[in-house]
Amino acid sequence: MAPSKARQRKLARAKLDRQMARRAAKERRRRRLGAITAISVVVLLGAGVAVWALGVFDRDEDSTEAGGESCAWTTQSAADSSRDVGQPPTENIPSEGTRPATITFNSLAPVTATLNITDAPCSVASFTYLAGRQYFDNSKCTEITEEGALHCGDLTGDGLGGPTYTYWDENVPAATDPSAPPSGSVTPAYPAGTIALTSPTPGQNGSQFLIFFKDFNPATPQYPIIGSVATGLETVQEIGKTETVANEAGEKVVPKSDVLITSLTVGEVGATAAPPAPAASASTAS
Template sequence: MPSSRDRQRRLARAKLDRQMARRAATLRQRRRLQAGIGVVVALLLVGAGTAWALGAFDHKPKATAEDVCTWTPVDTGTNPNAKDVGQPPTTGLPTSGTRPMTITTNQGGPITVQLDLAAAPCAGASFDHLAGKKFFDNTKCHEITAEGAVRCGDPSGTGQGGPTYSFYNENVPQAPAASPSASPAAKQPPAYPAGTVALTGTPPGTNGSQFLIFFKDFSPSSPAYSVVGKVTAGLDVVQKIGALPTVDNGSGAKVKPKNDVVVQSLTVGPPETAASASDQPTAPAPGTPTGVPSGSPAASASTRS
């Protein structure tokens, strides 16, 4: 008959076996759980990799148009000469190429201008907006300046008028560099050659609708006007206006044309690229017979003669 000590040993052994069995079962369960988690993680990684390859994680920010121009409001209470015709858009404005502008006056014409959209995009946008509102139609060029320019674009004719917005300078020429040793032959070109179209504001830098068309060269020591374009045809009309006699404009300055110079209409055409401009027919060289291409032998012979 087994002793009490042997029975205790058997019970302890059985208890230990049960504990080991439970531990083994727990370990097997843990391994199965870990294996399952591993499979899930692997599947998730494969799915994520596929989604990444297909561009699911390419977060492209939504494109937003940036402002090209900023228009500063002008209060009609502060300036009663301002005329409200709204403001041009600030985005989606052309910033390259040119734009044709045509000015018809009671002094002849028309005067055609090429607006430079690359150098002065806001001026181009403003002219286009105002012309579309017939802002300039039947207005007077109220001044012939001592600088050699005809000043137009103010419906009030006071020199203080314009739209209910202004904008900053864009294309002001640099001041001429001082060069004491420079010879007369090395004279610098004028900042505002005849035919230049520039904006002028009061005070300077607050541009609106008033513009200058220079009928002679002007070279100030400190240029202040934004160059916005150039006359391509009709400069003789501008020079004719510039030669008109002037009278007192009411402030003691004899700058007002004695005979009214009226802008009957001002229109602005669609933007043009360099390619479209090159498609236009060019004028024949002086002395070239009509119908003879400028590069032909006949044209060369005509030029030499």
């Protein structure tokens, strides 16, 4: 019997945490070195020269370039469970604002979502890139998880499906403090409507994602949040009622009737989603 996905995540978490810590430490050293270098320039060249070097006297608007986030994509070897659609750009990624997304399941009413660029710029950039290549169109959501979410974006259905690149976690909710006094109004880490990434190996995200149809509040959150449902949560909740059967690991999470993403589109930064008109039928069966 294959180990459950929860166990796979647990076994891989320690290794990925160490890798992420090393990468974070390297980035902090790089920034400190950059700051020290900048200070040295000011001291050596003098305040007047430094001001000139920083461009205070050169404000030609035509020469101004739009800034943006830099994202790193880790190339993965092509396998039976991967689909090669290239990689997103690495530079000048939008770093603030939101993008609208529209997801249509089977012939149900469409679901619109707001993707959070500010808190997850690289994650949203990847999601947008894949959607622009129709990566998700006509793909099945392979699980209705025990945590209360639709598990989508795994094109092979084996838990390993994804593109030929991965990227690091962004915007993972903070762990619950067990010593904190109980609160009468606790906000769950993943409220109903949350859209979050999931992957067979933590910290190596690809195309797989979750749409929560009920609140989920684990002691140690592990899913990076990329957005939330704006309209159509009732559609996701209706799909969440679909009867499930057991997978190879004995987990009763596989939808008995196919849950199909017929289309998934992402709009421009700052735009508002305009959902298409729903089809006449409202069955979750394909």
